[in-house]
Amino acid sequence: MNHYLELKQSLPLADLEQLTRMRVCAENPEPRQLTVLDTVDWAIWMSGQVLVHVAGNGLELYDRDDQLSVAVPAKRWPSLIAQLKDPLFSALKPLVSVRALLPQFNSRWQEQPLAFLNSDDKIVARATLYHLVDTTPAPPSFLKIHALRGYNQEVQALVNGLNPVTRTCPSAITRKFLLQRCGLNPNPPATKPGFHVNPDLPTAEIVLRMVAELLSLARQQEEGLIADIDSEFTHQYRVNLRKGRSLLSLFKKELTPQLYCAIQKPLKSMAKTTNQLRDLDVFLLDQDGYRAMLPAHFHPGLEGLFKRLRGRRRKVWCKVTATLKQEEYLETAQQLEQRLKEPPDLSAPRSGTAIKKRVSRKILSQYRKIKRHDARIDATTPDDRVHEVRIEAKKLRYLLELFAELFAYDQVRQLIKALKKLQDNLGRFNDYSSQCLFLESLLRGAGIKTAERDAISGLIAVLYSKQQHERGQVVDMIAAFSDTEIAEQFQKLFTDAAAQDGGS
Amino acid sequence: MKIVACYSFKGGVGKTAAAVNLAYRAAQSGQRTLLIDLDPQGASSFYFRVRPEAGSKWKKQTLEQTDALMGQIRESDYSNLDLIPAQRSLRNLDILLKQTDSRETVLRRLLKKISQDYDLILLDCPPSVSRLAENIFVAADLILVPVIPTPLSERTYDQLVRFFKDKDYDRKKLLPFFSMVDARKQLHRDTALGMRQRYKRILRHAIPYSTDVERMGVHRAPLDLFARGRQANRAYLALWEEVELQLAGIG
Numbered sequence: 050m051n052h053y054l055e056l057k058q059s060l061p062l063a064d065l066e067q068l069t070r071m072r073v074c075a076e077n078p079e080p081r082q083l084t085v086l087d088t089v090d091w092a093i094w095m096s097g098q099v100l101v102h103v104a105g106n107g108l109e110l111y112d113r114d115d116q117l118s119v120a121v122p123a124k125r126w127p128s129l130i131a132q133l134k135d136p137l138f139s140a141l142k143p144l145v146s147v148r149a150l151l152p153q154f155n156s157r158w159q160e161q162p163l164a165f166l167n168s169d170d171k172i173v174a175r176a177t178l179y180h181l182v183d184t185t186p187a188p189p190s191f192l193k194i195h196a197l198r199g200y201n202q203e204v205q206a207l208v209n210g211l212n213p214v215t216r217t218c219p220s221a222i223t224r225k226f227l228l229q230r231c232g233l234n235p236n237p238p239a240t241k242p243g244f245h246v247n248p249d250l251p252t253a254e255i256v257l258r259m260v261a262e263l264l265s266l267a268r269q270q271e272e273g274l275i276a277d278i279d280s281e282f283t284h285q286y287r288v289n290l291r292k293g294r295s296l297l298s299l300f301k302k303e304l305t306p307q308l309y310c311a312i313q314k315p316l317k318s319m320a321k322t323t324n325q326l327r328d329l330d331v332f333l334l335d336q337d338g339y340r341a342m343l344p345a346h347f348h349p350g351l352e353g354l355f356k357r358l359r360g361r362r363r364k365v366w367c368k369v370t371a372t373l374k375q376e377e378y379l380e381t382a383q384q385l386e387q388r389l390k391e392p393p394d395l396s397a398p399r400s401g402t403a404i405k406k407r408v409s410r411k412i413l414s415q416y417r418k419i420k421r422h423d424a425r426i427d428a429t430t431p432d433d434r435v436h437e438v439r440i441e442a443k444k445l446r447y448l449l450e451l452f453a454e455l456f457a458y459d460q461v462r463q464l465i466k467a468l469k470k471l472q473d474n475l476g477r478f479n480d481y482s483s484q485c486l487f488l489e490s491l492l493r494g495a496g497i498k499t500a501e502r503d504a505i506s507g508l509i510a511v512l513y514s515k516q517q518h519e520r521g522q523v524v525d526m527i528a529a530f531s532d533t534e535i536a537e538q539f540q541k542l543f544t545d546a547a548a549q550d551g552g553s
Numbered sequence: 554m555k556i557v558a559c560y561s562f563k564g565g566v567g568k569t570a571a572a573v574n575l576a577y578r579a580a581q582s583g584q585r586t587l588l589i590d591l592d593p594q595g596a597s598s599f600y601f602r603v604r605p606e607a608g609s610k611w612k613k614q615t616l617e618q619t620d621a622l623m624g625q626i627r628e629s630d631y632s633n634l635d636l637i638p639a640q641r642s643l644r645n646l647d648i649l650l651k652q653t654d655s656r657e658t659v660l661r662r663l664l665k666k667i668s669q670d671y672d673l674i675l676l677d678c679p680p681s682v683s684r685l686a687e688n689i690f691v692a693a694d695l696i697l698v699p700v701i702p703t704p705l706s707e708r709t710y711d712q713l714v715r716f717f718k719d720k721d722y723d724r725k726k727l728l729p730f731f732s733m734v735d736a737r738k739q740l741h742r743d744t745a746l747g748m749r750q751r752y753k754r755i756l757r758h759a760i761p762y763s764t765d766v767e768r769m770g771v772h773r774a775p776l777d778l779f780a781r782g783r784q785a786n787r788a789y790l791a792l793w794e795e796v797e798l799q800l801a802g803i804g
Binding site: 169171 | 601602603604625626627628630635773
């Protein structure tokens, strides 16, 4: 049984002994200097765990129950967890992925182990006295008392003896509790938009508001992108811009042509800035995967290629950073933000239709477009047509995800799940295809060494084979997504809303 | 979960010292260990600074017995090691065991019920032949018998073996080891040699006579805490390793 107490005042051990009428044995360790490490979105903290670097000690990961689950000696911490070894790597991988570990908070406290002994000199309770340092106004102290089995009564008497100088803590004394008392208050930035769409509001108004929010989310990534914290900033920047562009394109007819152009053009130009950087990031993120694709004697050439691409990425990143800092870019972005804030122009034919109705129609129409491909695509269809299906599927995914709140969430989720299977297949097909094109462009470059050329050729061969494998599954995947059951679900979920009274 | 008893008809042969030091060693090796002090003199409890329980806590119903037993468990000062202290009215347990129909299996059933918390239960037994002792003979997987290599102790061990034979208890459970050995004494050497020829299961490692063992009463702690590098402490470690091997051989 545990007791958690906050000391009202600093208490010498002699006073503790007097109040509890027990002998107290204590160690007197140096205060621990802790640095809380987490991703920019506090993925570790939000999962209930805490990762700290303790000066002079190393990395310590505490689980949801505040138990030390992994401890690794380390003078410093790596920025990317790929540089960590197991078991810490495996513990963090699902949470952190490709995100960088950032020093989010510094703190200092002393953890003083105590033992309370009865008149037989038998330990009846073990305790830890935490003295927080650097907190204002007065550094508080907390006492965690653990009664040894069979000694609850004696320990309760001990706790009662401490009543005049303590108050009960509102929660268990954990690392999280102590860090919060030291002033840590994690406030993760929003990673997903929360639109809170009113289903009856005009389509144009809602679409523009959503694009504004997506633009805002994209722009929140700029700082991390410029600081080059991790590749996820670039990725999220692009994803949010792409969603915005896709929304605009899906609802093009609900906007006036002038408005559509005024928004779509700058969005396109912003996204384009990072194209090359993202291509290089995607390639460099999967270095282990590429190594595994080739026999060992190709690896020196591959390492040379990676080195060259890292250098190129550095240059491209400098260029992107310069662009993002340019007055021209900032002006474009600000003008766009301003434009999106203005009252919507509802003069386009369907701009005033209730959003739920329009979205329902769009979803049904988008699903039908994919279904039509079912009849047209076979093993001999050119790849370009397959890419078209991928783009249509992506648009449908955005519609389902961005407007999920307007419909029965569980049912939409089921449809997204079914769509995801198709998208995964088409996504891999496209990725292999893009990677082949990217590698082929490298082959055309000047000054390439023979070993690198061999490695690139080897990779192209493997990737092509993988692409063909995915291509072989495309027909079945489209057929599975077009089957009667899924079609009925789409009809059931969206037909009624699409047929509601009001504008067409 | 395994049950090991430290037992001898005869008192003053190093039974409690063995129970205390072996329980400590087992706990140190990572086994979740429970030492039950069945000797009303409460020496094991004393060594671990746990006060003996006053009054009877033994109940007639098995469920109540289990609850009562669990309620008596005391965590020692050492990790992985708990203790049930001696009870002043152990007589009640013996009466209870005599009242039950199923005779010798009561203790085993009772201990099995708390087995999930422990890897090893070590019983420090009183030096008597009683219904409790018979329950111990049935409950234990191994019975460690300390024997001072003297003719009188040898005779006591012979009597125990004969008792097991007469009562048809499993004699393979008996694991004698030499205790309080004074290697300077010819008598000890001769008796040990003779007994080893007669009893093949006598453990290889012996516990020497040592004032350190006597000083456990002063320190109220296992030898390892105050006589780490000393011969007696090393002997208990070696003995534990031998017992651990024997336990591993039991299914």
